[in-house]
């Protein structure tokens with residue numbers, strides 16, 4: 001057994017697992033680890049952004065693009081406390097990263113040394129981080145590191161992926177012991193469980209009996225890399241597909257079978273199909289409030305009137321909100337392959353049983369197009385939101401990666417962006433952490449250096465992490481930020497206006513007694529950081545500016561002034577109890593038994 005320092009052991013294990021990057025920020029607690037990374041330069045690269053939040057968003061986005069993990073490194077105390085929010089983002093969207101946090105020396109546990117958290121237990125950082133990771137490990141001797149490392153990596157990548165914490169007391173980095181580097185952990189998707197033969201037979205029976213089937217797919221399909229199987233099954237049986245944001249692109253969204261997202265900020269055809277379906281096959285999707293119209297019957301879904309087949313890798317998600325008629329614990333790709341094989345075995349004819357269903361869907365699609373399309377061609381200043389989405393779609397190639405941030409801009413992209421490939425639209429869906437897009441785009445670009453990577457980020461989101469500009473320059477990461485500048489936290493302002501009689505408070509950015517709209521000059525701010533930038537106030541100029549920024553192949557910021565008074569059309573509901581839902585909805589709530597309106 002070789003004699004090694006703890007920090008060298010950690011470094012060698014990361015390298016053995018083909019981890020190319022550590023996104024880390026220094027502190028006295030982790031200098032031992034930094035020294036080991038210095039010695040391993042050339043085999044593993046340290047990227048050091050200006051805020052721990054950015055490091056963790058970068059690692060999260062890196063995983064979402066490549067399905068291969070990287071690690072973060074933060075110091076004891078405040079530095080590690082800064083990663084709690086982005087870890088919650090990663091956990092709620094099933095994204096893997098190894099968060100290595102430093103702690104105080106074991107010899108000082110409970111003496112209240114500098115930056116120890118100890119009101120209830122010694123070196124208690126794992127208790128802070130525990131709710132936002134799959135597991136936290138805290139080895140306290142070097143000879144405990146091999147097991148902790150192997151278990152941490154395996155836990156992170158097996159089953160439903162997620163962030164894992166390795167909390168390392170200061171002395172472990174420096175102390176030596178006789179230890180072996182443990183074997184590499186199985187890669188993500190190395191083990192794939194399937195449904196039982198009986199479940200597959202029951203599932204295909206239900207599908208073949210249905211007259212109005214839809215599939216609802218989520219991040220589980222993306223994570224299991226089941227795009228080909230999903231597309232084959234949907235096309236073979238002509239089943240329309242509704243996608244949650246992190247499932248978008250698994251079926252090319254320009255395919256007529258793709259109905260888009262569902263819920264308040266979804267597409268009208270998706271909500272119509274969801275609420276009128278007689279069979280819903282949900283795969284790797286979890287019926288959260290935003291994709292289920294806050295579970296109000298008749299807006300997006302109509303369970304239990306519709307039959308539900310729910311497939312997921314995580315038993316906690318099966319039946320969390322709607323008890324399934326058939327709940328199947330399985331990997332998405334394995335399940336879809338099994339269903340395809342059963343369909344082929346039965347030599348299912350391509351009959352016309354669902355013809356009427358498709359005719360209805362065609363009508364809904366046409367109605368939605370007629371309502372929304374004209375606005376995509378309008379030129380205005382400030383710019384109409386639809387125009388920004390449309391020009392991004394026109395300029396960016398199919399393999400470009402769009403890192404979305406949080407807010408109104410995200411609502412527009414969920415409704416109208418049409419990714420054609422999986423893993424090209426990154427969304428902070430479950431937790432909606434502001435800064436995810438502006439910071440994550442840096443990690444996305446490191447994961448896909450040859451593809452354009454564009455963040456669409458609100459003025460509020462961007463001002464939470466403006467130092468991403470420095471990191472792009474320091475490490476020559478050529479990304480584009482489209483700052484959706486509407487001079488406020490407008491998504492929240494709109495909730496305020498709707499709920500509280502039109503009163504706005506603390507949600508718009510202004511200065512002076514006359515409340516003049518205020519924001520920094522984002523383009524000047526970028527230039528001061530060494531990043532090229534343009535301000536775009538007229539819609540005629542946006543497309544050319546974006547083309548120029550992408551072609552420049554260097555860090556580029558576009559400050560785009562977007563109209564704050566044009567709201568995305570609601571096509572489902574989003575309710576915050578006890579407030580009753582009263583927003584006008586494009587399309588009607590429909591409950592079984594209601595008359596079917598003649599289109």
Ligand SMILES: Cc1ncc(C[n+]2csc(CCOP(=O)(O)OP(=O)(O)O)c2C)c(N)n1
Pocket residue numbers: 406407408409410431432433434457458459460461462484486488489490491492
């Ligand atoms: C870290 C964090 N703080 C607060 C919120 C609550 N929040 C959600 S959207 C939003 C406003 C976003 O503002 P901006 O980026 O300008 O986007 P806009 O809604 O104006 O398009 C806020 C404050 C959040 N999701 N994350």
Ligand SMILES: [Mg+2]
Pocket residue numbers: 407458459460484485486487488489490
């Ligand atoms: Mg804003």
